[in-house]
Amino acid sequence: MLKELENCNICPHKCSINRKEKVGRCKATDKVKIALYSLHKFEEPCISGMDGSGTIFFSNCNLNCIFCQNYEISQKGRGKEITINELADIFIKQQDNHANNINLVSPTIYIYQIIEAIKIAKGKGLNIPIIYNSNGYENVETIKKLEGYIDVYLPDLKYYYDELGIKYSKVNNYFEIATKAIKEMYRQVGRPQFDENGLIKKGIIIRHLVLPNHIENSKRVLKWIKSNLENKVNISIMAQYFPTYNAMESDLNRKLTKEEYDDIEKYLYRLNLQNGYIQDLGEHEEEYVPNWEF
DSSP states (O other), rough: OOOGGGGGGOOOOOOBBBBBTOOOOTTOOSSEEEEEEEEEEEHHHHHTTTTTTEEEEOOOOOOOOOTTTHHHHHHOOOEEOEEEEEEEHHHHHHTTTSSSSEEEEEOGGGGGHHHHHHHHHHHHOOOOOOOEEEEEEOOOHHHTTTTOOOOOOEBOOOOHHHHHHHEEOOOOSSSHHHHHHHHHHHHHEEEEEOOOTOEEEEEEEEEEEOOTTTTTHHHHHHHHHHHTTTTEEEEEEEOOOOOOGGGSSSSSSSOHHHHHHHHHHHHHHTOOOOSEEOOOSSGGGGGGGGGOOO
């Protein structure tokens, strides 16, 4: 077992437990657990491209979002335990399948194992960009350990208001913690860089999921990005929210309205945030949730 997991303080919860003996807030042991690896074609265009992004969906999570679309793996722990060597082999398989990149989805609690797997895979010829696809609730100290291993950071910035982080994800100080982590991510990789086909090679894209009834929260998030990072990062505004899991019993029990979506779109252009994506308001968002048959 990796020494760091004997006193685990990977994420802001800082449980300080020995993960070989018991589990903390995230419910992860010292073993890597994944739910799926596949070629995913529904990420941002610069990530999926034509061939797809080489996603690896990790099980368990350090947040408890009541609206999580992947709750079967994040909250209920569905998945299969694998070794570090097997994880490295999956990286190579994704590259052999012509994935544009390795896309680590919800990787936070497995950082130390992932670093070791990257070392092994690079020794076997891994040479495509590695994406760290995160909920944003990260320790700056832990993110610093990833420097040189991660090419692209893809963090969420979910909440401006702390009461929303507490209410919907059961975490304190989400905004303060996530923004510090995002600044460190930007320090490491800088503004996005693309290849001749428009695929991202390096840099940061900040994602934000717009929630119904909380348009002011989204505006505050976007304003922070403009005030602190200007147009040095790309942003991805997601309108794919649909009520699932425990959100059905909350004020998030509906999809976005066209009025809410239009309001955010107008605000985005008013801020003159120039780089990134804004997702179309759809009708069948549920279809984009993967089938967790591993």
